[in-house]
Amino acid sequence: MTRIRSLSLLFATTLSLSACSSKKVEPGMYTGFLQDYSVLTEHQAPSGQTILSWVSPQLTRGRYTQVYLAPSQFYPKAEPTERIPQSTLSSVTGYYDAALRSELGKVVHLAPKPGPDTLVVRPAITRVAASTQGLRFYEWLPITLVAAGVSTATGIRDQDSEIATEVSFQDGETGAVVAEVVRKGTGVPLENDKQVMTADNLKLVLDGWASDLGKSYAAIHR
Template sequence: MVKPLFGFALAGIVLLGSGCASNVTQPEQYSGFLGDYSQLEEAMSASGKPVLRWTAPDFDPQRYGSLLVEKPVFHPAQAPSDKMSQQTLDQIATYMRLALQRELVGKLRLVGQPEADTLVLRPAISAVAVSTEHLKAYEVIPIALLAAAATTAAGTRDQEVTLYAELEAVDAASGKPVVGMVRKGQGLSLENRKTPLILDDLKPVLDDWARDARHFRP
């Protein structure tokens, strides 16, 4: 059974340390957005970044003449906070979709409704984790308990931002998933733990992911 992200939700900030500093998302960090994680294998993106990926054995990109990029969802569901406003959450989802469309428009014809030859991209943002730079690892614990540990941290230290995402490509005609992907990436560091997160802090990683989608090879 897939474990949902606990303490990773966008409603709060989780302090993570080196113990969770793997280059790829760990099984306990899967959000449940994808129906099956058992076939994921580590691979390299076009830009040379490690990802977890699954491709259906019969997947043939040449079958598709059109592409529908759905608006990214937050999974688990997000709530605005002092760290991330509702405006920022909306901007992140909108920008992720626009970046994917911008990079993929030359690969396939973009459509607003699925057609017989459409490949549907379903992106999800599963977590935005903020951790204090150079501090020892903290166990992932409920936000209320974490607050006591966080007060011991120097408020002036940089805050490292990690974005987690999951993506599924679905054959519009059959409804079957043909590609699944889980990945993480680093946003720009925040000045300190009182600094709110804004879209510009995540644009570089979202742009990188969109370019990788353009150069995707099964």
């Protein structure tokens, strides 16, 4: 009986670790920001990470000569908490905008408003949260599971800083959606469930997203 219980705990822990390490946004996390989620399929971003995306077959190379970057927003509207205050939320969207502007500005002219031959990029932050990290390999052994469980219960385990985005790309003249992207990332961990999250915990993720977008645009513009 003891052996069976230990194996059950190990199996449950393995499933928990797999769930926490997933980089794919599950359908239950879709927010309604995008026009059509049914067309999304898995692709590899320039960074090598797996994302969900769709590009209209009518989108031809070189179609757009400039980009209008709409200000990023939280969707649905984010409510500040003690751990994720308004200052953090504002800093996240501000940094995301700056990173996107910097990377896109390297490869295309940034337009002041939508118009002909302009690709409109509408980014949204759809999730910012902290979740307890999954158990590490050395914690799978039954003798350490109890200690790990106590650490989780008392809130002293490291916590992942999570963030997700949905981006809609539209024709600047007609408003037609020509591409969509959904992805998520994990930033710098928090030390416990009391530490306040700041934009610094998420900047590397935002930088990576912006870099991928710039490289993707450069690829379809050639």
